[in-house]
Amino acid sequence: MATANKNLSHYDKDQLPDATDMEIGIVVSEWNDAITEGLYQGALATLLECGVKETRITRWNVPGSFELTFGCKKMIEEVGPDAVIAIGSVIRGETKHFDFVCSATAQGIKDLNVLTDTPVIFCVLTDDTLQQAKDRSGGKHGNKGTEAAIAAIKMACLGT
Numbered sequence: 418m419a420t421a422n423k424n425l426s427h428y429d430k431d432q433l434p435d436a437t438d439m440e441i442g443i444v445v446s447e448w449n450d451a452i453t454e455g456l457y458q459g460a461l462a463t464l465l466e467c468g469v470k471e472t473r474i475t476r477w478n479v480p481g482s483f484e485l486t487f488g489c490k491k492m493i494e495e496v497g498p499d500a501v502i503a504i505g506s507v508i509r510g511e512t513k514h515f516d517f518v519c520s521a522t523a524q525g526i527k528d529l530n531v532l533t534d535t536p537v538i539f540c541v542l543t544d545d546t547l548q549q550a551k552d553r554s555g556g557k558h559g560n561k562g563t564e565a566a567i568a569a570i571k572m573a574c575l576g577t
């Protein structure tokens with residue numbers, strides 16, 4: 418289902434696991450920060466609404482989405498959260514750089530999910546236009562940050 422047919426911010430809090438004792442890490446890319454800040458605010462608000470304590474949410478910034486993999490890896494090693502949310506916004510430019518950044522970031526985050534025992538949530542928008550990014554970070558299609566926070570809560574206690 419395309420995002421255009423689904424509100425990214427829709428969820429039923431009563432259907433979620435108890436998140437009151439969870440430790441959540443959030444690594445935020447500074448590229449397109451107007452977008453990534455919107456994603457971060459969506460994720461933060463949802464985590465707090467679902468009972469995660471603000472003192473147990475750790476935020477680190479990295480320069481761009483390509484650095485999210487290293488930032489999440491370092492967060493896992495040094496903080497040891499129950500889950501990490503990787504937040505980025507990649508917007509297509511004139512060259513193929515978009516394709517390489519998106520692919521490397523997605524593969525790197527996938528690799529962390531395979532190689533570590535900590536779930537890393539892919540909250541990276543990969544848009545052709547700024548408007549598409551705005552629509553998915555608190556706009557008409559909701560906020561992928563909300564979706565990512567819900568995924569983090571669910572994955573943090575998977576199998577327990």
Ligand SMILES: Nc1c(NC[C@H](O)[C@H](O)[C@H](O)CO)[nH]c(=O)[nH]c1=O
Nearest residue numbers: 446448480481482483505506507508
């Ligand atoms: N163009 C975008 C980038 N580019 C920067 C890379 O992510 C990386 O920081 C650089 O190549 C140095 O390693 N990053 C984004 O997050 N979004 C973009 O639109």
Ligand SMILES: CC(=O)[C@@H](O)COP(=O)(O)O
Nearest residue numbers: 508509510511512514515
């Ligand atoms: C995703 C990017 O790296 C891109 O925004 C850079 O723009 P350009 O391809 O015009 O150099």
